[in-house]
Amino acid sequence: SPKGSRRARNAAADEALARRFLADQRELLKLEDPEAELVLRRVRTDRRGRTHLRFDQFYQGLEVWPGEVVVHLGPGGQIDLVQGSYIPTPDGVRLTPGVTAAEAVAAARASLPRRLAAAAPRRLPSRSELVIHYGADNVPRLSWRIDLAVDLANDWRVLVDAQTGDVQLIYTRVARVQTEGSGIDLLSETHSLDLWLESGVFQLIDRSKS
Numbered sequence: 001s002p003k004g005s006r007r008a009r010n011a012a013a014d015e016a017l018a019r020r021f022l023a024d025q026r027e028l029l030k031l032e033d034p035e036a037e038l039v040l041r042r043v044r045t046d047r048r049g050r051t052h053l054r055f056d057q058f059y060q061g062l063e064v065w066p067g068e069v070v071v072h073l074g075p076g077g078q079i080d081l082v083q084g085s086y087i088p089t090p091d092g093v094r095l096t097p098g099v100t101a102a103e104a105v106a107a108a109r110a111s112l113p114r115r116l117a118a119a120a121p122r123r124l125p126s127r128s129e130l131v132i133h134y135g136a137d138n139v140p141r142l143s144w145r146i147d148l149a150v151d152l153a154n155d156w157r158v159l160v161d162a163q164t165g166d167v168q169l170i171y172t173r174v175a176r177v178q179t180e181g182s183g184i185d186l187l188s189e190t191h192s193l194d195l196w197l198e199s200g201v202f203q204l205i206d207r208s209k210s
Contacts, residue, residue, distance in 0.1 A: 011043055018053050018071040021079050029069075030088035037089060038069055049075035057086045060095055065131045065145060065159075072186070081186065090132055090140040097142060097162035101128045104144035104165065108158035111167045112148065133159050135168050143168060 022034040031037050038055035045051045050072060057067030069084035099107075105128055133143035142162040149155050159169040181195040181202055196205040 014043065014051055014053060014073055014077070015040055017073070017077070017079065018055075021071065021082070022055075022069070025082075029086075031086075032089040037064075041068075051077075055084075059090045059093070059132050059140075062095070062142075063129075063131045064090070064140070065133055065143075067132075067134065087134045087140060093132060093140050093142055094163060095142055097130060097144070099144070099160065099162050099165045101144060104128060104160040104162065105146055105148075107160050107165050107167055108144075108146040108148060108156075108170075111158055111170050112150070112156060130162060131159075133168060135159070141168070147173075 019035060019038075022029065022031070022038060026032070026034050037058055039058055040053060041056050042054045043051065044054075053071045053073070055069045055071070057064040057069065064087060067084075067086040069082065069086050071079060072081040072083075074080045128144050128146045131143055131145045132140050133145070134140050144160040144162050146158045146160060147155070148158065155173045157169075157171055157173055158167060160167055179195055179197045179202070181193050182190050183193050183204075184190050193204070194206040196203045
């Protein structure tokens with residue numbers, strides 16, 4: 001339809017504008033090749049007419065985790081904000097794993113709380129993939145990112161160093177306590193939020209919605 005075609009043209013123009021900006025700012029962003037390293041994952045236009053383009057970061061075909069850049073456009077189509085959690089282009093990362101996926105899954109399973117590791121079925125469902133993990137020490141490493149779904153109440157994500165087999169990070173993806181809070185949006189307006197409280201940390205998860 002004409003409306004659909006116009007929307008597609010606008011989306012293509014918005015992406016082109018965002019990519020030109022990111023390329024122009026590559027030195028500030030410390031990204032060697034934004035065109036190749038940033039993959040557009042989602043475009044959304046909100047009810048105020050603002051458009052948000054979310055890019056995931058990749059390096060040599062591997063996802064950088066966590067790594068994303070969000071470009072925000074005003075109703076007039078101008079870029080007015082860029083934000084995200086990403087890293088400078090990784091340098092010197094060895095991309096050939098010394099640990100197999102099966103070995104990494106075994107290390108991940110062994111890192112679970114003892115009662116869960118003992119109770120989990122022998123063939124624990126898992127999903128593993130190689131990523132560039134940027135951890136708390138600010139050093140990018142080739143890592144196995146493994147998701148272990150023990151049961152409905154226990155869904156774990158584990159990061160295992162793909163060279164040494166050491167567990168770098170483990171956390172549950174199942175939230176525990178729902179609570180209320182507030183947050184300030186991009187227009188400096190305060191809104192009430194349904195949040196999740198986990199180990200003293202508030203997370204932007206709304207379990208009141210299906």
